Amino acid sequence: MTSVLAPLPVLLPLLGAAIALLASGQPRAQRVLSIAVLTTVLVVSVTLLLIADAEGATSVAVGGWPVPLGIVLVVDRLSALMLVVASTVALGVLVFAVGQGAADRQEDTPLSIFHPTFLVLVAGVSNAFLAGDLFNLYVGFEILLMASYVLLTLGGTAPRIRGGITYVIVSLTSSLLFLAAIGLVYAATGTVNMADLALRLAELPEGTQVLLQSMLLIAFGIKAAVFPLSAWLPDSYPTAPAPVTAVFAGLLTKVGVYAIIRTQTLLFPGGALDDLLMWAALATMVIGILGAVAQTDLRRLLSFTLVSHIGYMVFGIALGTTAGLAGAVFYVAHHIAIQTTLFLVAGLVERQGGTTSVDRLGGLARRSPLLAVLFFVPAMNLAGIPPLSGFIGKLGLLQAGVAEGSSLAMVLVAGGVVTSLLTLLAIARVWTRAFWRPPTQAPADDTAAAAAAAAGSGGGSTPDGEASPDGDGSRTPFQVAWRRHTRVAIAAEPDLPPAAARTRALRPLPVTMVAATAALAAVTVALTGLAGPLYGIADRAAEDLLDRTPYISTVLGPEEVP
Amino acid sequence: MTPTVVLPVIVGGLYAAGVYLLLDRSLTRVLLGFLLLGNATNLLVLSAGGPAGFAPILGYSEPEEMTDPLPQALILTAIVITFGVSAFVLAMIHRSWRLVHQEVVGTDEEDRRVAARSATDADELDPDDLDPEDRAAGHADSLHTPDGDDMGVDDVDLPAGTGAR
Numbered sequence: 001m002t003s004v005l006a007p008l009p010v011l012l013p014l015l016g017a018a019i020a021l022l023a024s025g026q027p028r029a030q031r032v033l034s035i036a037v038l039t040t041v042l043v044v045s046v047t048l049l050l051i052a053d054a055e056g057a058t059s060v061a062v063g064g065w066p067v068p069l070g071i072v073l074v075v076d077r078l079s080a081l082m083l084v085v086a087s088t089v090a091l092g093v094l095v096f097a098v099g100q101g102a103a104d105r106q107e108d109t110p111l112s113i114f115h116p117t118f119l120v121l122v123a124g125v126s127n128a129f130l131a132g133d134l135f136n137l138y139v140g141f142e143i144l145l146m147a148s149y150v151l152l153t154l155g156g157t158a159p160r161i162r163g164g165i166t167y168v169i170v171s172l173t174s175s176l177l178f179l180a181a182i183g184l185v186y187a188a189t190g191t192v193n194m195a196d197l198a199l200r201l202a203e204l205p206e207g208t209q210v211l212l213q214s215m216l217l218i219a220f221g222i223k224a225a226v227f228p229l230s231a232w233l234p235d236s237y238p239t240a241p242a243p244v245t246a247v248f249a250g251l252l253t254k255v256g257v258y259a260i261i262r263t264q265t266l267l268f269p270g271g272a273l274d275d276l277l278m279w280a281a282l283a284t285m286v287i288g289i290l291g292a293v294a295q296t297d298l299r300r301l302l303s304f305t306l307v308s309h310i311g312y313m314v315f316g317i318a319l320g321t322t323a324g325l326a327g328a329v330f331y332v333a334h335h336i337a338i339q340t341t342l343f344l345v346a347g348l349v350e351r352q353g354g355t356t357s358v359d360r361l362g363g364l365a366r367r368s369p370l371l372a373v374l375f376f377v378p379a380m381n382l383a384g385i386p387p388l389s390g391f392i393g394k395l396g397l398l399q400a401g402v403a404e405g406s407s408l409a410m411v412l413v414a415g416g417v418v419t420s421l422l423t424l425l426a427i428a429r430v431w432t433r434a435f436w437r438p439p440t441q442a443p444a445d446d447t448a449a450a451a452a453a454a455a456g457s458g459g460g461s462t463p464d465g466e467a468s469p470d471g472d473g474s475r476t477p478f479q480v481a482w483r484r485h486t487r488v489a490i491a492a493e494p495d496l497p498p499a500a501a502r503t504r505a506l507r508p509l510p511v512t513m514v515a516a517t518a519a520l521a522a523v524t525v526a527l528t529g530l531a532g533p534l535y536g537i538a539d540r541a542a543e544d545l546l547d548r549t550p551y552i553s554t555v556l557g558p559e560e561v562p
Numbered sequence: 563m564t565p566t567v568v569l570p571v572i573v574g575g576l577y578a579a580g581v582y583l584l585l586d587r588s589l590t591r592v593l594l595g596f597l598l599l600g601n602a603t604n605l606l607v608l609s610a611g612g613p614a615g616f617a618p619i620l621g622y623s624e625p626e627e628m629t630d631p632l633p634q635a636l637i638l639t640a641i642v643i644t645f646g647v648s649a650f651v652l653a654m655i656h657r658s659w660r661l662v663h664q665e666v667v668g669t670d671e672e673d674r675r676v677a678a679r680s681a682t683d684a685d686e687l688d689p690d691d692l693d694p695e696d697r698a699a700g701h702a703d704s705l706h707t708p709d710g711d712d713m714g715v716d717d718v719d720l721p722a723g724t725g726a727r
Contacts, residue, residue, distance in 0.1 A: 162668035187610030
């Protein structure tokens, strides 16, 4: 049963992508196909999770090659759980994107490329979760990254190209580092199968082990956006279309976290770099959230909270105890759903308010109470207000930290609490400004005037003092293009009263988009109700991870386990 | 089994040159740097396979004399991936040039704005306040105070230089 089902989360989206590409002339067929494919993947993932939770891990040797040589797919509790959460949010985001495409009447371009690419992205994510050897994990990363490059630069506008270039270069660097690490691992052990590696890496000298471990951790740390390797994320994510940012924020960093979990538990269980990870987790939490507090753009603010909350997961992994890992796994599942929902809400806010700058938004709660509820519930969940799942996840991690008892863990616990409070502060500022204050208080007229003045003067110096190669004062063309993009309609027509700029945005929100967001918000609330069973799965997954025997004996056979 | 010194030296040299180019702001150089790094990594994986031997074809040579075929398979995959990504980066560089006649890594304007804002606010306003952001005009808690002059520096989209004029 599992041997048939396990490859499907990779194969179905890939096949679907090929068919969707052939059907690029028929947007309706594309939409039906991708939704059907992702629904099937979701059903398959849930089945896999139920089987994995009831019967333990299973592995599939792809192509029938004998195990340490060929490619294996491994379904254990952790990977099955990740698959379920990933396919859930992918489906939600896809429906949102379909709604957005229908609303914008962009039925031909560039959405004809959106569906195939999105399916490829899902295939890459599934492949990374199921991969049983390091090189297949690398291939999974490359599949999802290649798709993400295309999605991030959809339409090819100037800001997207600018953000996309940063993203591509950083991702490429991390991929090359990962590939080099695989080469060194192979040179040292003669295998890339993770279960085989789990046995053989322990025989290496300690220095070699630490070198390989740190190379892998740096490569995955870049993908997971762990400080100090996180600077690329708030720069590149906010420029993409709303559904793309949402799925990136939910899934891509978590694939990195998943790889870190595997590295720290299966490959290098000694905990040699745990203290270093603890400090990285603390810095990620605190510096990330301080960045969020400073932002005025909703999407950038959410990007910084995304970075910050990665720190919680790394904290749980670095603890290295069952409780810590269980907390981390639960938190990953919770955070995928919550961060995706919030970015979708940001997309709705942009449609409704015409901007994502909280300085210019106002009165959204009165104009669109439904949108306010959709923002408020996940936002409070993110900040960890009881009884929502964010609170349960944070509580589990903090308890695990206290139970571990070292002074460093205590510092991390304190850092976690402070981060949680600062998250609440950042979220509350968005709430009071964008949603609660009366619209008249929004300083749109001020900013319009100021922006008009700035546009008129055009005499300032550029930030880095470079002279521009052509006209328009001394601004570089990139800045001009960026300004044109950010200033929306208000500054382009300085005489236009701000109210007129807003009426354009007052059209009703497309039902499909709201429904998709509401469904994902309902999932985040359901995570609270289902926290008991979910935490049970996370707990058992953590036990498996620390035990390592289930994974190794599943892949290599029971006789190989020492 | 004599280890060769040539491959590690070449790999090291390619890595050094690649990293140097990658740090440049010009995107074409970044792409060239990426290509060098990719080749360096491929050579690294190749040298991970051990000393060279005969082609790994069954019946052509004895198994002990064969080259390890797995690293070569890995390199082939990596070459294909690097090729695809390079083509994409090249397309992005071209697009960037078409759009803004510039092929350098762009500045994150919003980031500059946030940085410039906190600097000017700290100069002009009470530094004891936790959050400079909240002191700007037009917030829910500033109903009673008229919008101050700070708005002039706390406005949209201004890079550092123009913001402080």
